[in-house]
Amino acid sequence: MTYGCxxxxxxxxxxxxxxxxLLLSAADGLRDAGCELYLVGLSEDDETTIWVTEVWRxxxxxxxxxxxxxxKDAIGRxxxxxxxxxxxxxxxxxxxxxx
Amino acid sequence: MTYGCxxxxxxxxxxxxxxxxLLLSAADGLRDAGCELYLVGLSEDDETTIWVTEVWRxxxxxxxxxxxxxxKDAIGRxxxxxxxxxxxxxxxxxxxxxx
Numbered sequence: 001m002t003y004g005c006x007x008x009x010x011x012x013x014x015x016x017x018x019x020x021x022l023l024l025s026a027a028d029g030l031r032d033a034g035c036e037l038y039l040v041g042l043s044e045d046d047e048t049t050i051w052v053t054e055v056w057r058x059x060x061x062x063x064x065x066x067x068x069x070x071x072k073d074a075i076g077r078x079x080x081x082x083x084x085x086x087x088x089x090x091x092x093x094x095x096x097x098x099x
Numbered sequence: 100m101t102y103g104c105x106x107x108x109x110x111x112x113x114x115x116x117x118x119x120x121l122l123l124s125a126a127d128g129l130r131d132a133g134c135e136l137y138l139v140g141l142s143e144d145d146e147t148t149i150w151v152t153e154v155w156r157x158x159x160x161x162x163x164x165x166x167x168x169x170x171k172d173a174i175g176r177x178x179x180x181x182x183x184x185x186x187x188x189x190x191x192x193x194x195x196x197x198x
Contacts, residue, residue: 004140006105006150008188020193027196037197039136039152041103041190051105051190053138053152055197089107091140091150094119097126098136098154098198 002036002093003059007052007086008043015081016048023052026074033068034061037099048083055093101135101192102158106151106185107142114180115147122151125173132167133160136198147182154192 011019020040027038034057043049056062065071093099110118119139126137133156142148155161164170192198 004138004150006140006152024194027194030196035196037136037138038195039103039154039198040193040195041105042193044189044191051103051188053105055138089150090143092143094139094141095123095126096137096139097129097134099138 002055002057003062004037004053004055004091004093005062006089006091007054008088009050009052010048010083010085011050011081012083013048016042016050019078019081020050022074022078023050026070029068029070030065033065034058035065055099059090101154101156102161103136103152103154103190103192104161105188105190106153107187108149108151109182109184110147110149110180111182112147115141115149118177118180119149121173121177122149125169128167128169129164132164133157134164154198158189 023040030038036057037055039053041051043051122139129137136154138152140150142150
Protein backbone atom coordinates (compact mmCIF):
# COMPACT_ATOMS: atom_id res chain seq x y z
CA MET A 1 0.00 0.00 0.00
CA THR A 2 1.13 3.54 -0.60
CA TYR A 3 2.30 5.77 2.23
CA GLY A 4 0.25 8.66 3.58
CA CYS A 5 0.55 11.24 6.30
CA UNK A 6 -1.69 13.86 7.84
CA UNK A 7 0.14 16.77 9.43
CA UNK A 8 -0.84 20.03 11.08
CA UNK A 9 1.11 23.15 11.92
CA UNK A 10 0.25 26.43 13.58
CA UNK A 11 1.38 29.81 12.30
CA UNK A 12 1.97 32.98 14.25
CA UNK A 13 -1.11 35.21 14.04
CA UNK A 14 -1.51 36.81 10.63
CA UNK A 15 0.93 34.54 8.79
CA UNK A 16 -1.30 31.66 7.71
CA UNK A 17 -1.93 32.88 4.16
CA UNK A 18 1.77 33.44 3.59
CA UNK A 19 2.70 29.96 4.84
CA UNK A 20 -0.04 28.39 2.70
CA UNK A 21 1.37 30.18 -0.36
CA LEU A 22 4.80 28.79 0.42
CA LEU A 23 3.43 25.26 0.79
CA LEU A 24 1.52 25.50 -2.48
CA SER A 25 4.50 26.93 -4.39
CA ALA A 26 6.61 24.00 -3.18
CA ALA A 27 4.00 21.51 -4.44
CA ASP A 28 4.95 21.96 -8.07
CA GLY A 29 7.96 19.68 -7.98
CA LEU A 30 6.49 16.97 -5.78
CA ARG A 31 4.92 14.82 -8.47
CA ASP A 32 8.29 13.97 -10.00
CA ALA A 33 9.49 13.05 -6.50
CA GLY A 34 6.78 10.39 -6.11
CA CYS A 35 3.95 12.42 -4.59
CA GLU A 36 0.42 11.37 -5.60
CA LEU A 37 -1.56 13.76 -3.40
CA TYR A 38 -0.69 16.97 -1.55
CA LEU A 39 -3.70 18.66 0.00
CA VAL A 40 -3.41 21.93 1.92
CA GLY A 41 -6.34 23.10 4.03
CA LEU A 42 -7.10 25.94 6.43
CA SER A 43 -8.67 24.84 9.69
CA GLU A 44 -12.10 26.30 10.34
CA ASP A 45 -11.54 26.04 14.11
CA ASP A 46 -9.09 28.95 14.31
CA GLU A 47 -7.11 31.41 12.16
CA THR A 48 -3.67 29.80 12.50
CA THR A 49 -3.84 26.04 11.88
CA ILE A 50 -2.92 24.46 8.53
CA TRP A 51 -3.62 20.80 7.68
CA VAL A 52 -1.59 18.93 5.06
CA THR A 53 -2.58 15.47 3.81
CA GLU A 54 -0.06 13.69 1.59
CA VAL A 55 0.06 10.41 -0.35
CA TRP A 56 3.38 9.13 -1.64
CA ARG A 57 4.41 6.15 -3.79
CA UNK A 58 6.64 5.05 -0.90
CA UNK A 59 7.71 6.33 2.51
CA UNK A 60 11.26 6.60 1.19
CA UNK A 61 10.10 8.98 -1.55
CA UNK A 62 8.45 11.14 1.10
CA UNK A 63 11.52 11.21 3.32
CA UNK A 64 13.80 11.97 0.36
CA UNK A 65 11.55 14.84 -0.73
CA UNK A 66 12.38 16.74 2.45
CA UNK A 67 15.96 16.97 1.23
CA UNK A 68 15.03 18.55 -2.12
CA UNK A 69 16.45 22.08 -2.44
CA UNK A 70 12.98 23.56 -3.10
CA UNK A 71 11.57 21.83 -0.03
CA LYS A 72 14.44 22.87 2.22
CA ASP A 73 14.11 26.43 0.97
CA ALA A 74 10.34 26.49 1.64
CA ILE A 75 10.79 24.97 5.10
CA GLY A 76 13.48 27.51 5.95
CA ARG A 77 11.28 30.41 4.88
CA UNK A 78 8.20 29.05 6.67
CA UNK A 79 9.81 28.23 10.02
CA UNK A 80 9.99 31.80 11.39
CA UNK A 81 6.24 32.11 10.75
CA UNK A 82 5.38 28.91 12.66
CA UNK A 83 4.87 28.44 16.39
CA UNK A 84 6.58 25.05 16.49
CA UNK A 85 3.37 23.14 17.29
CA UNK A 86 3.13 20.23 14.88
CA UNK A 87 1.15 16.99 14.70
CA UNK A 88 1.79 14.09 12.32
CA UNK A 89 -0.13 10.87 11.69
CA UNK A 90 1.36 8.26 9.39
CA UNK A 91 -0.77 5.72 7.56
CA UNK A 92 -0.96 3.05 4.93
CA UNK A 93 -3.35 4.16 2.19
CA UNK A 94 -6.16 1.65 1.69
CA UNK A 95 -7.83 3.42 -1.24
CA UNK A 96 -10.73 5.70 -1.97
CA UNK A 97 -11.92 8.11 -4.62
CA UNK A 98 -10.04 10.76 -6.57
CA UNK A 99 -6.54 9.41 -6.06
CA MET B 100 -12.78 27.35 -1.62
CA THR B 101 -13.94 23.78 -1.48
CA TYR B 102 -14.78 22.06 1.79
CA GLY B 103 -12.59 19.42 3.37
CA CYS B 104 -12.57 17.31 6.50
CA UNK B 105 -10.13 14.97 8.21
CA UNK B 106 -11.76 12.39 10.44
CA UNK B 107 -10.59 9.44 12.49
CA UNK B 108 -12.41 6.51 14.02
CA UNK B 109 -11.35 3.54 16.11
CA UNK B 110 -12.58 0.00 15.53
CA UNK B 111 -12.94 -2.79 18.02
CA UNK B 112 -9.88 -5.06 17.87
CA UNK B 113 -9.82 -7.19 14.72
CA UNK B 114 -12.46 -5.23 12.82
CA UNK B 115 -10.37 -2.60 11.05
CA UNK B 116 -10.13 -4.38 7.70
CA UNK B 117 -13.86 -4.99 7.63
CA UNK B 118 -14.69 -1.36 8.38
CA UNK B 119 -12.20 -0.19 5.73
CA UNK B 120 -13.91 -2.45 3.18
CA LEU B 121 -17.26 -0.92 4.08
CA LEU B 122 -15.88 2.62 3.72
CA LEU B 123 -14.35 1.81 0.35
CA SER B 124 -17.48 0.13 -0.97
CA ALA B 125 -19.49 3.24 -0.05
CA ALA B 126 -17.05 5.47 -1.96
CA ASP B 127 -18.38 4.42 -5.34
CA GLY B 128 -21.38 6.72 -5.31
CA LEU B 129 -19.70 9.73 -3.77
CA ARG B 130 -18.46 11.42 -6.93
CA ASP B 131 -21.97 12.01 -8.20
CA ALA B 132 -22.80 13.50 -4.80
CA GLY B 133 -20.08 16.17 -5.15
CA CYS B 134 -17.09 14.40 -3.62
CA GLU B 135 -13.72 15.22 -5.15
CA LEU B 136 -11.48 13.22 -2.82
CA TYR B 137 -12.11 10.37 -0.38
CA LEU B 138 -8.94 8.92 1.10
CA VAL B 139 -8.99 6.01 3.55
CA GLY B 140 -5.85 5.18 5.49
CA LEU B 141 -4.82 2.76 8.24
CA SER B 142 -2.91 4.39 11.09
CA GLU B 143 0.58 3.04 11.61
CA ASP B 144 0.42 3.92 15.33
CA ASP B 145 -1.97 1.09 16.24
CA GLU B 146 -4.13 -1.68 14.77
CA THR B 147 -7.53 -0.02 15.19
CA THR B 148 -7.46 3.60 13.95
CA ILE B 149 -8.75 4.63 10.51
CA TRP B 150 -8.17 8.08 8.98
CA VAL B 151 -10.49 9.51 6.34
CA THR B 152 -9.67 12.71 4.42
CA GLU B 153 -12.44 14.13 2.23
CA VAL B 154 -12.80 17.03 -0.20
CA TRP B 155 -16.26 18.12 -1.34
CA ARG B 156 -17.53 20.72 -3.82
CA UNK B 157 -19.45 22.29 -0.93
CA UNK B 158 -20.14 21.60 2.74
CA UNK B 159 -23.80 21.15 1.86
CA UNK B 160 -22.92 18.34 -0.55
CA UNK B 161 -20.98 16.63 2.23
CA UNK B 162 -23.79 16.97 4.73
CA UNK B 163 -26.37 15.75 2.21
CA UNK B 164 -24.23 12.71 1.38
CA UNK B 165 -24.69 11.38 4.90
CA UNK B 166 -28.38 10.98 4.12
CA UNK B 167 -27.81 8.87 1.00
CA UNK B 168 -29.21 5.33 1.41
CA UNK B 169 -25.84 3.73 0.63
CA UNK B 170 -24.11 5.93 3.22
CA LYS B 171 -26.71 5.30 5.90
CA ASP B 172 -26.48 1.59 5.22
CA ALA B 173 -22.67 1.61 5.47
CA ILE B 174 -22.76 3.68 8.68
CA GLY B 175 -25.31 1.34 10.20
CA ARG B 176 -23.22 -1.72 9.40
CA UNK B 177 -19.98 -0.13 10.61
CA UNK B 178 -21.23 1.27 13.92
CA UNK B 179 -21.23 -2.03 15.87
CA UNK B 180 -17.58 -2.49 14.90
CA UNK B 181 -16.53 0.97 16.15
CA UNK B 182 -15.62 2.05 19.68
CA UNK B 183 -17.34 5.43 19.40
CA UNK B 184 -14.08 7.40 19.53
CA UNK B 185 -14.12 9.89 16.67
CA UNK B 186 -12.21 13.03 15.74
CA UNK B 187 -13.12 15.51 13.01
CA UNK B 188 -11.31 18.58 11.66
CA UNK B 189 -13.06 20.78 9.13
CA UNK B 190 -11.16 22.96 6.69
CA UNK B 191 -11.27 25.15 3.64
CA UNK B 192 -9.19 23.58 0.89
CA UNK B 193 -6.46 25.96 -0.32
CA UNK B 194 -5.12 23.72 -3.08
CA UNK B 195 -2.27 21.33 -3.72
CA UNK B 196 -1.36 18.52 -6.06
CA UNK B 197 -3.40 15.61 -7.35
CA UNK B 198 -6.85 17.05 -6.66
